[in-house]
Amino acid sequence: MERQIKIIPCIYGGKPAEAAKAYDHSGADAVGYYDEKITAETVKEIAKDIDIPLYAGGGIEDLEDVKKILYAGADKVCLGKTVLVDKEIVKKAGDRFGKDQIIVSMDLERQEDPVSFAKEMARLGAGQLLLLADKGYETFASLIKEIKEVSGLPVMVSISDPKEAVRILELAGADDLAVVSREAFGVMELKHDCRTAGFGVNTFESSMSxxxxxxxxxxxxxxxxxxxxxxxxxxxxxxxxxxxxxxxxxxxxxxxxxxxxxxxxxxxxxxxxxxxxxxxxxxxxxxxxxxxxxVGNACHTGSYSCFFTDLVKKEYKDDNPMEVFQSVYDVIMDRKKHPKEGSYTNYLFEKGIDKILKKVGEEATEIVIAAKNPDVEEMKYEISDFLYHLMVLMAERGMTWDEVTRELIERK
The missing domain is CATH 3.10.20.810 (Phosphoribosyl-AMP cyclohydrolase)
Structure with a gap:
């Protein structure tokens, strides 16, 4: 069975959210983001607009940093220099969040004993290795093979020139390819080159002619x-x-x-x-x-959809749960942006976070009390009150339903 190679464009500097979205559109399997001191805010901005996994790293010093980056929306974190100072962070992070979310980078040109290091990273709980070699991989082919055999971990190789991808894959035998290119490149074109060379890649292929x-x-x-x-x-x-x-x-x-x-x-x-x-x-x-x-609108008239002219319409209840939640949330956000006199929602916003938290706690307690009652009708009302106050809290903290559903999907 042919190897399935993941193509992962890596972004450094510039406008990372825009670049990540463009690579998502162009067929990337995941996107990497690196900064000297990565922030949860930037990770959150990138993650909210892409549908592919996000790998993030740079300046991660302790378990708290790992938590912040993963909670902000990264699917994996990459640990680099901090591992040289404290190898136990790999075990702590793997135990806490699962080894599949932990990548450890290793510079083949500077690491004294790459094979032993790779073996130890696997023992501690790393899920993948990212190999670096600024001067090229020509002298490391047999070493990479040994690293894979000894560690049992999938290996990602970092390159800077997409044109070198096929040659490096043939040389290094990598499982994934991280492309750190200053210039944007066509991911789908690169995948077709890889497929032509005999490597398995995830491209669109129809099951029927x-x-x-x-x-x-x-x-x-x-x-x-x-x-x-x-x-x-x-x-x-x-x-x-x-x-x-x-x-x-x-x-x-x-x-x-x-x-x-x-x-x-x-x-x-x-x-x-x-x-x-x-x-x-x-x-x-x-x-x-x-x-x-x-992107933009589908219709030449400027409408999002071409189907905007009603001919016959009967009123009905739209009970799609997510559309109902989103609709209520949108009203709450509108109250926050455009306060309305006498609005209970605006009263909560004016009182601030402590009042909102108090109401969320009270409504949660009401659900517990109602659940002890054989009549579930009361529970229905209390859950509705709780969800409303929860959405006020989400709006106060700037959290959206998209973020919540994305997290639930990841857990599923």
């Missing part, structure tokens, strides 16, 4: 495009075989324009690209459902 689909009378496949988070239908368009294959190759929605009679990559003119999250064919194989991340 376009020839298996049932096309309309014009020889095209109907495509329904949907927001991947909200499930809102954005637009309906058409694909030829060439458009479908380009979509799969690039990860960006490409259609066929019937009016212009040419391929049309959504966003090339407006910048409102649609980045593929999934492509699903229906039971008749004649309609494709594309779930995408939409």
């Amino acid at each position: 376009f020839d298996e689909f049932k096309l309309n009378s014009d020889g095209m496949l109907t495509v329904v495009t949907q927001d991947y988070k909200t499930n809102e239908v954005l637009m309906v368009a058409y694909m030829t075989k060439e458009a479908f294959e380009k979509t799969v190759e690039t990860g960006i929605m490409t259609y066929y324009s019937r009016s212009r009679k040419e391929l049309w990559t959504k966003g090339d003119t407006s910048g409102h690209y649609q980045y593929v999250k999934s492509l699903t064919i229906d039971c008749d194989k004649d309609t494709l459902l594309a779930k995408v991340e939409q």
Whole structure:
């Protein structure tokens, strides 16, 4: 079975949140962020806008730093110089947060006994090794192989030039590739180069050929495009075989324009690209459902969705839990930004954090009391009161439902 290589662009300086988002869109398997003294605030800013794992490191000195970075949204932390001072931090961090979240970096050119060091890191609880060699890996191929065998840990190799990726992979036998490039590079193009060289990489590949689909009378496949988070239908368009294959190759929605009679990559003119999250064919194989991340608006009129003109509508209760929570939260945030006289929510904000915490505690206690009652109706009311006050607390601290759901997904 071929090795699956993860391509991980690493960001240092500049505008890390913007760079991370761009790499997320371009097909990165994860993104790395490094700073001389990394802060939880920057990690949080990066993590909130990406859907791929975030690896973070730099200036992490103790277990409290590890906790702050992981709690801010990093999926893994990378421990470097601090391990040379206190190796036990690896064990403490691995025991506390799980070894899968701990990477230890090692400079092959400076480490006195790399093999023994790697073996010890594995024993202490590291989950992965990041190997560095500024002058190149030409003399370290056999050493890297020995490190992998002795430690049993997956190895990530750091490079600075994406053009060297295939050669380094062939030389070093790495499991993952960290690309520390000052210039932005095309991740999907690099992955295709790796695949051509025989390395397994995670690219978009359709489980069915376009020839298996049932096309309309014009020889095209109907495509329904949907927001991947909200499930809102954005637009309906058409694909030829060439458009479908380009979509799969690039990860960006490409259609066929019937009016212009040419391929049309959504966003090339407006910048409102649609980045593929999934492509699903229906039971008749004649309609494709594309779930995408939409940048800007899908409709040429400036509307987010092309479906904004109501023809027939019956009032109904929207009881989607997340939409209800988000709606209530949005009202609370609006009260915070635009105070309204007589608003209980504004009263809580004016009294401050201690009052809000007191109410959250009181409502939690009310749930416990109500739960002892055989009639669950009272419990329903108390839970609703608690959730409202909890959302006021979230708003006061600047926390969103996206952050909470992301954390729950990670735990699942």
